[in-house]
Amino acid sequence: MKITSRAVAESALLVLALLAAWAPPAPAAIEGWFATGIYPAIQRSLTPLSNRLPFALIDLLGAVAVGLAGMMLARAAVGSIRTRKPWPALQAVAHLAGAAAVTYLVFLLLWGLNYRRVPMTERLVLSAGSPSSDAVVQLGLQAAAQLNALHAAAHRSGWREPPWEDGALRRAFGEVQQFLSDAAPAAPGRLKRSALGYYFRWTGVDGMINPFGLEVLVNPDLLPLERPFVAAHEWAHLAGYADESEASFVGWLTCVRASSPSQYSGWLALYWQVSGEIGVEDRARVAGALAGGPRADVDAIAARIRRGEWPWLRDAGWRIYDDYLKANRVQEGVRSYGAVITLILRARFEEGWVPVRRRAGR
Ligand SMILES: [Zn+2]
Structure with missing residues (x-):
């Protein structure tokens, strides 16, 4: 086998991808040139474009990638059988490795480097130490009280569809971003259905973003009252x-600043999160604080998840996501979801849930 320029280029890409995975730049550098530098510009151009497509770009990209890889492997297999030599097959594997390296580098440059930015805990003024378990229960009780208070108004006005055209939610999202960063605010994304929707249904996933199109993909079964929070959560991913x-x-900060149906959605998500983090007795106490209306909404969400999910696939899916997060240097893996409670309890807020940012020397 002779060494071609393509082989040299593919080897170089592989080395570059491995370097990016194992020896990334420091968080402060990523925060400066990427997360608050080129990334906002990329997002503010790409998301408005993918918003115009009525279908999910990930479906098209996935189909093309699987088709091309399948064709290349089939041709290589035929070549190897006909010549009775391993080279065609080995060459195809090398090309696939090169393609995987390019895909990974594009992933990092379009979005993935955001995993390595300066964490929120270092950008906000926080109280010292982790919150007590009683504080977590109190937050759950506060969520229950908010749900009780908001239920009638939220149900009376109903949930505006689609959330990405909800002016109050979009405005709130812009304000929250300005509290947290000086970078240009991200463009909200349309909530799209995708072939991945089945996977979301079976594994109990609410949604995700497609890093190659900076578009939002959601579980098709979400109840209207869940959608504002899922939208705002995914938009936050789009914001880096x-x-x-x-x-x-x-x-959550976005929802609590928006209309009462969105506030309800945000407090419901927080209630759900707290319930998952506390013991059986405390969970019963927090659940006992819910009035009949919010109780029925929580039950409806539980029934929605139960109807769709395949427990073995759900467990396998969350294990894979845990590995993915750890590979992207999120040490807690899927446990990082629960850390939102710690963040809410430790952050210092001004009137109206405005988080206080850490300034130099503070
Ligand atoms: Zn997420």
Whole structure:
């Protein structure tokens, strides 16, 4: 086998991808040139474009990638069988490795580097130490009280569709971003259905973003009252908050500043999160604080998840996502979702849930 320029280029890409994975730049550098530098410009051009497509770009990209890889492997297999030599097959594997390296580098440059930015805990003024378990229960009780208070008004006005055209939610999202960063605010994304919707249904996933099109993909079964929070959470990912707890923090702050149906959606998500983090007795106490209306909404969400999910696939899916997060240096893996509670309890807020940012020397 002779060494071609293509082989040299593919080897170089592989080395570059490995370097990016194992020896990334420091968080402060990523925060400066990427997360608050070129990334907002990329997002503000790409998301408005993918918003115009009525279908999910990920479906098209996925189909093309699987088709091309399948064709190349089939041709290589035929070549190897006909010549009775391993080279065609080995060459195809090398090309696929090169393609995987390019895909990974594009992933990092379009969005993935956000995993390595300066964490929210270092950008906000926080109280010292982790919150007590009693504080977590108190937050759950506060969520229950808010749900009780908001239920009638939220149900009376109903949930505006589609959330990405809800002016109050969009405005709130812009304000929250300005509290947290000086970078240009991100463009909200349309909530799209995709072939991945089945996977979301079976594994109990609410949604995700497609890093190659900076578009929002959601579970098709979400109840209308869940959608404002899921939208705001995914928009936070679009704004470069890759970490799950940070996305939920931004999503919750956005919802509580928007209309009463969106506030209800935000407090419901927080109630759900707290319930998952506390013991059986405390959970019963927090659940006992819910009035009949919010109780019925919580039950409806639980029934929605139960109807759709395949438990074995759900467990396998969350294990894979845990590995993915850890590979992207999120040490807590899927446990990072729960860290939103710590963030809410430790952050210092001004009147109206305005988080206080840390300034130099503070
Ligand atoms: Zn998320």
